[in-house]
Amino acid sequence: MYSKDELKQLKIEFWESFAAYCEVQPYLRHRRKMWILYNTKIKGVELKFDVGRQGAFVILEINHKKEEDRLAMFEKLTWYKKDLEKDIPSGLIWDICYIRESRQQVCRIYLSCEGIDFHRRQDWGQFFSFMAQNMYKLERNFLAIAEYIRE
Template structure:
């Protein structure tokens, strides 16, 4: 078990190493990979990394507070499921009522794998998963972005 300070330092090191790893991606020429994340161009729709002691998640998250609008955007995304998953390259988990650890309900389309961010020995495998899946998630999102923009 880690103290609060040790856990904080380990999390910081984890994210720094992931950032460094993205500088060595093909085509990056030493530049840091810039992820879309919360700059998707669609309010309330973000791309997320979610890491914990149990699992690693790469997700497209709809976090609009007004439930009707959130579910409306999710339904529109779900209508493009075939195209989205086809571009992603594998089936995804579709959850219109995903409850985050803070209790907030969002809609999520995601992929996950078991993993523990506090185990340094597994970081290489975790980073490979996160980078590969986020590149694919961005590509799939960009394929349907224009369609989603107009509700």
């Protein structure tokens, strides 16, 4: 079990190690910014990483405060499901009603890699590989349809 400070330090080491891993991946070189994440230029739509004891997650999250706006954006994204899932053989998990720990309701479209634990450093290679490869694909596919979603 980690103390609060030890867990904070572990998270810092994890994200610094992930950034170093991404910098040496051939398919990620020469990018101006490593990931777009919160800068999708679509209100209430973000790309995210999540890691924890339960595994790794690569997420496209719709977090509009208004439920009707959130559901409308989710429906719009379902129109482009085939495009979003391009080059992702297992497909994406489409969750129209995900409840965060903060009790906020959001829509999530995501991939997960379960059975790995953020607290085990020997699992970090699996985390990094899964997260980098799948965020690269999800981000690329999202950017291909983003112009249509903004309309």
